[in-house]
Amino acid sequence: MKVAGSALTLSVFQCLIQYVATDSVNFEFDLTWDDYEVAGTTRKMILNNGNFPGPTLMLKQYDDVEIVVNNNMPFPTSIHWHGIQQQGSPWADGVPGLTQQAIQPGTSFTYRWKADDYGAYMYHSHYNAQMDDGLYGGISIAPDNSTERPFSKITTDATETQALRRAERDTHPIIMSDWRAFTSEDIIKIEEDSGVASYCATSVLVNGKGSVYCPSQDHINSITNSELKATLGGQNMSDMGCFPPTPSRLGFFPYNTTTIPKGYYQGCTPSDGETEILHVNPAWKYVSYGLTNVAGSSSFVFSIDEHPMWVYAVDGRYIEPLLVEAMTVPIGTRYAVMVKLNQPAGNYTVRVANSYANQIINGTAVLAYDPPAQRTKASVPYIDEVGGSTGPATTFLNEDQIVPFPAIQPSMNVDATHVFSLHLYNSSYMWSLSNTTYPMTVQDLEVPVLFDRSSIPPENTIQTLNGTWVDLIINVTSGQPQHPLHKHSNKFFVIGQGSWPWNYSSVAEAARLVPTSFNFLTPQYRDTFPTPPARVGPSWLALRYFVQNPGPFFFHCHVMMHEYGGLAVALLDGVDAWPTVPEEYQI
Ligand SMILES: *[C@@H]1O[C@H](CO)[C@@H](O)[C@H](O)[C@H]1NC(C)=O
Ligand SMILES: *[C@@H]1O[C@H](CO)[C@@H](O)[C@H](O)[C@H]1NC(C)=O
Ligand SMILES: *[C@@H]1O[C@H](CO)[C@@H](O)[C@H](O)[C@H]1NC(C)=O
Ligand SMILES: *[C@@H]1O[C@H](CO)[C@@H](O)[C@H](O)[C@H]1NC(C)=O
Ligand SMILES: *[C@@H]1O[C@H](CO)[C@@H](O)[C@H](O)[C@H]1NC(C)=O
Ligand SMILES: *[C@@H]1O[C@H](CO)[C@@H](O)[C@H](O)[C@H]1NC(C)=O
Ligand SMILES: *[C@@H]1O[C@H](CO)[C@@H](O)[C@H](O)[C@H]1NC(C)=O
Ligand SMILES: *[C@@H]1O[C@H](CO)[C@@H](O)[C@H](O)[C@H]1NC(C)=O
Ligand SMILES: *[C@@H]1O[C@H](CO)[C@@H](O)[C@H](O)[C@H]1NC(C)=O
Ligand SMILES: *[C@@H]1O[C@H](CO)[C@@H](O)[C@H](O)[C@H]1NC(C)=O
Ligand SMILES: [Cu+2]
Numbered sequence: 001m002k003v004a005g006s007a008l009t010l011s012v013f014q015c016l017i018q019y020v021a022t023d024s025v026n027f028e029f030d031l032t033w034d035d036y037e038v039a040g041t042t043r044k045m046i047l048n049n050g051n052f053p054g055p056t057l058m059l060k061q062y063d064d065v066e067i068v069v070n071n072n073m074p075f076p077t078s079i080h081w082h083g084i085q086q087q088g089s090p091w092a093d094g095v096p097g098l099t100q101q102a103i104q105p106g107t108s109f110t111y112r113w114k115a116d117d118y119g120a121y122m123y124h125s126h127y128n129a130q131m132d133d134g135l136y137g138g139i140s141i142a143p144d145n146s147t148e149r150p151f152s153k154i155t156t157d158a159t160e161t162q163a164l165r166r167a168e169r170d171t172h173p174i175i176m177s178d179w180r181a182f183t184s185e186d187i188i189k190i191e192e193d194s195g196v197a198s199y200c201a202t203s204v205l206v207n208g209k210g211s212v213y214c215p216s217q218d219h220i221n222s223i224t225n226s227e228l229k230a231t232l233g234g235q236n237m238s239d240m241g242c243f244p245p246t247p248s249r250l251g252f253f254p255y256n257t258t259t260i261p262k263g264y265y266q267g268c269t270p271s272d273g274e275t276e277i278l279h280v281n282p283a284w285k286y287v288s289y290g291l292t293n294v295a296g297s298s299s300f301v302f303s304i305d306e307h308p309m310w311v312y313a314v315d316g317r318y319i320e321p322l323l324v325e326a327m328t329v330p331i332g333t334r335y336a337v338m339v340k341l342n343q344p345a346g347n348y349t350v351r352v353a354n355s356y357a358n359q360i361i362n363g364t365a366v367l368a369y370d371p372p373a374q375r376t377k378a379s380v381p382y383i384d385e386v387g388g389s390t391g392p393a394t395t396f397l398n399e400d401q402i403v404p405f406p407a408i409q410p411s412m413n414v415d416a417t418h419v420f421s422l423h424l425y426n427s428s429y430m431w432s433l434s435n436t437t438y439p440m441t442v443q444d445l446e447v448p449v450l451f452d453r454s455s456i457p458p459e460n461t462i463q464t465l466n467g468t469w470v471d472l473i474i475n476v477t478s479g480q481p482q483h484p485l486h487k488h489s490n491k492f493f494v495i496g497q498g499s500w501p502w503n504y505s506s507v508a509e510a511a512r513l514v515p516t517s518f519n520f521l522t523p524q525y526r527d528t529f530p531t532p533p534a535r536v537g538p539s540w541l542a543l544r545y546f547v548q549n550p551g552p553f554f555f556h557c558h559v560m561m562h563e564y565g566g567l568a569v570a571l572l573d574g575v576d577a578w579p580t581v582p583e584e585y586q587i
Pocket of ligand 2: 217221236
């Protein structure tokens with residue numbers, strides 16, 4: 001038994017031992033397909049109990065959770081609880097074709113799982129590209145009182161510490177997302193008809209609120225950076241701020257823009273929607289937010305004017321707190337931040353700007369001190385409309401400085417290594433993470449993989465043994481955006497990355513040759529992490545994980561249309577130890 005491995009296992013099992021049976025916390029989701037106004041424009045979308053986004057699940061660590069999902073929509077669905085470990089409950093992971101049958105129209109499905117880990121999570125549809133139709137919401141799990149906090153790094157003052165503890169118990173998600181003029185089914189059809197991948201949005205939403213802005217072409221040109229200009233070949237970013245279709249952008253696959261409707265990548269129509277107001281009371285001293293990105297294509301830089309933030313947890317686990325003024329929140333990730341409420345009472349702009357090269361687009365919200373003050377002067381930004389620094393002094397979160405708290409380390413020995421080649425497949429909108437694309441028809445399997453492993457083509461799977469350490473190496477070919485990779489269950493350590501092709505036989509060999517590209521002592525422990533940039537050359541990412549929860553778990557890009565385009569593989573974790581599916585979940 002490896003020392004590091006048993007330490008990790010122990011922490012998980014301590015949780016289980018400490019657990020004391022309680023009644024479950026119950027929710028019911030009534031899902032409907034309705035007309036609804038978002039960002040000032042009405043379209044068909046998914047509502048949860050008549051609302052968008054869906055309700056926030058405010059939970060306590062070790063809660064038993066039960067959610068009844070009633071599908072009153074005209075198409076199948078399923079819900080994934082993003083980042084939840086699902087220890088011993090793979091049938092509740094919500095991936096149709098892998099862990100359950102899709103929930104058919106007019107039927108219901110009951111999810112039951114335990115909130116083993118504290119922190120910020122989210123839920124969203126895992127069927128087709130429905131996430132982009134609005135089926136998502138936040139999950140906030142308050143840590144058990146016995147869990148050790150990292151707050152002594154922020155303050156040693158007793159009153160302040162109490163304020164931090166209170167703020168943490170009431171952590172509210174800030175759900176950042178993007179919105180489109182078209183339904184996800186329309187978008188799939190436009191991609192197939194035109195050969196032009198969907199990578200643009202019409203607006204950025206904060207907790208479901210926002211507007212469609214159409215800045216002048218001159219303004220868009222003025223904030224188009226030189227790196228973008230160099231790749232635009234004399235063209236402009238579109239009036240939606242979107243990178244226009246070009247052969248290199250689309251992987252040199254054939255395309256035809258003739259039938260593409262207005263609003264897909266160009267043709268901006270402004271509309272006014274609501275602005276999210278985050279009310280705070282300075283008497284709290286601190287407020288805590290779970291920053292959560294559920295966008296389809298935007299990687300957000302987040303900042304609150306004149307309010308530095310202590311980043312204290314990432315993907316649902318504490319880190320040594322870091323004080324920053326702005327930070328990138330890639331799709332699928334969550335960062336918990338503590339904000340000190342010590343500024344003059346007033347309104348402060350909250351800025352959410354896409355920083356990927358696909359599009360220049362941003363949204364805003366307001367941090368409003370209660371009771372309302374008369375202070376009318378505009379707040380001073382740390383970041384600009386494209387997520388860049390407004391001055392030399394802005395402090396951004398540096399991912400390399402993130403250190404887990406308490407310390408947790410991977411094994412130095414691994415039992416298996418899998419190298420994945422990440423590349424476009426046959427068109428600008430289909431992808432491969434293994435040797436082939438992941439077919440979306442798997443979602444409609446009558447007998448999901450959890451019930452019969454032979455249901456899925458073997459080339460779309462990787463098999464691992466329970467209790468083993470596994471390396472996943474992502475070898476990214478040149479000419480690609482960053483891909484925020486999300487792994488279901490069994491979280492991973494981010495042990496290394498580089499901006500050249502992976503040409504090593506193992507991590508051990510690579511670590512000997514390029515030691516500074518690896519971190520085995522304080523690597524991040526995550527469920528979502530972006531591949532390094534590969535626009536102008538190949539790159540690689542090395543992830544290491546311990547298989548401790550047997551079951552079929554999805555590993556995929558969280559850019560919605562990349563996932564739908566097959567950028568995924570099914571990790572059949574611990575195939576030697578899959579649990580017996582309880583009677584109530586039998587098919
Ligand atoms: C922790 O303690 C506080 C104050 O005693 C209590 O209100 C809260 O419910 C407890 N939290 C949990 C998760 O048990
Ligand atoms: C780019 O935008 C500028 C300013 O609006 C305009 O003058 C120019 O014609 C545009 N270029 C192209 C290629 O459309
Ligand atoms: C593009 O599509 C239009 C409409 O279907 C068609 O008329 C045109 O010939 C196509 N252009 C090319 C270059 O294939
Ligand atoms: C950024 O957001 C502001 C509203 O806060 C808006 O006025 C501006 O047009 C937006 N810029 C872009 C490029 O979307
Ligand atoms: C601050 O925001 C609140 C909430 O939107 C609003 O009611 C109030 O008028 C604003 N105050 C100022 C001074 O702009
Ligand atoms: C990809 O293209 C190849 C060669 O044209 C073809 O044989 C294959 O069926 C295509 N795959 C898919 C999933 O469309
Ligand atoms: C891809 O195919 C090669 C050769 O058949 C095989 O060794 C490798 O394991 C496959 N990779 C994945 C991720 O399936
Ligand atoms: C899977 O492995 C973990 C970690 O070694 C172990 O604790 C667990 O009991 C194993 N599960 C089964 C079903 O064997
Ligand atoms: C990684 O990708 C490069 C191309 O970018 C390729 O030359 C190399 O063989 C790949 N490495 C492995 C181990 O497949
Ligand atoms: C891997 O490729 C890099 C960049 O091409 C090269 O510098 C290095 O020597 C190669 N390493 C091995 C082990 O082949
Ligand atoms: Cu991707």
